[in-house]
Amino acid sequence: MTRATGVGSMPGTTDADHAEATRVVLGELPELPHVPEVPGRGVTAAMTGRGLAVVEGLGADLQPAGWRLTDASGIDHRRARSLLAQDLDTVEELAQDHQGAFKTQVCGPWTLAATVERPRGDKVLADHGARRELAQALAEGTRTHLADLGRRLPGVDRWIVQVDEPALASVVAGQVPTASGFGRHRSVDLPEASAHLEWLVAAIADAGGEAWVHSCAPRTPWSLVAGTGAHGLSADLDMLGPADLDTFAEALESGRTAALGVVPSTEPATEPSEARTTERVQRWLDMLGLDPDGVGEHLVVTPTCGLAGASASWAGRAVRLSATVARNL
Structure with missing residues (x-):
């Protein structure tokens, strides 16, 4: 089953905001919650x-x-x-x-x-x-x-x-x-x-964990990252170039994880629909020659980057939209 998660950061300026962010993450992303970060403090x-x-x-x-x-x-x-x-x-x-x-x-x-x-x-x-x-x-x-x-x-x-x-x-x-x-x-x-x-x-593997590497910056050398043994690659889909397609396809085909940032991290002028966002991921998989059923839990849906710059209302909406798109897939 395709899952959703957050990149990490959430909006807020107080410790109470961190507690609320934790509740949102646990409530909206039960399959893969994360430790929230609130850098606005x-x-x-x-x-x-x-x-x-x-x-x-x-x-x-x-x-x-x-x-x-x-x-x-x-x-x-x-x-x-x-x-x-x-x-x-x-x-x-x-x-x-x-x-x-x-x-x-x-x-x-x-x-x-x-x-x-x-x-x-x-x-x-x-x-x-x-x-x-x-x-x-x-x-x-x-x-x-x-x-x-x-x-x-x-x-x-x-x-x-x-x-x-x-x-x-x-x-x-x-x-x-x-x-x-x-x-x-x-x-x-x-x-x-x-x-x-x-x-x-x-070190992460030796401690019993699973390492993903995330970047929402353009021109990230994903082939280098994949060669480090990282189990997951996490990127803003808009920042991936044609040369990155093979790297992400190979990761998915080998049973590693691709976490795709497809939900805007700040509120857009026009709210993205669940159907269009789902279709966008499906088209990307088609380009790789992969089927959503085939990649299963190795495909993860996320916002494009951290949500620290978003309003509290959009952060909640972005998290929920990510979860909905994952369920649709």
Whole structure:
């Protein structure tokens, strides 16, 4: 059966909004709920801060220019970790009786390297050793994170970890700005780009989880991502080029997952209909020469990206529409 899930983020600015987002996710996406993120609460709840909250063995602090690695955790890093634990307390309370699959999200190693500064300044991306250390610390921290989730929700028999890599395309294309803003960091060699993702994918598998890689950015190197051993590929359907079709077809044919973002993440001028959205997915499958019945649960329907920028009403509608399209398929 085709399922639906969310990408991760939901609208809101308070802890009460996070609790409400958790209720919406559990109520509307019972087949594959996810741990909601509410980045509107500030930098400690946003993707980079949340990623650093998972990282193990490295300190960080919030500077005027953004997050920076430090010898010891600063107050904002400690707040990010405390907020993550608080959010997981909420999920544990509201999802205690959940049985089946559940999804969580972590910021990927290359997006962290492109958004976090090293101690001496400029991005971690500029330092081969620093980006290696950060990727390995993220992999180790994700193991611990999965173990914590498993203790909190013992009824979950399948943990999916979505690795968010919106910056991966810019990293491999040499498009990440330097600290001055006048230059660009050198592109990362594809073998190294793959290796850092492979460490995280392997850590997730070793901890009993299933790794999906998500990006809603254009020109994401999906063939590279597929080669890391990731079990799922998650993308905005509008961002997939002709060259990506074979990669996604091979993933589905080999029993891996393709999560397709087909529901707008912000309210459109004209509300999409269930029938047209369903037909769009069916046409895409026809292009691949695949049948919805044949791909079954390996096909997942999602919004195009996170819903943090949506209104609360549209976020609920987008989640429900995703679930309806999955049932139609």
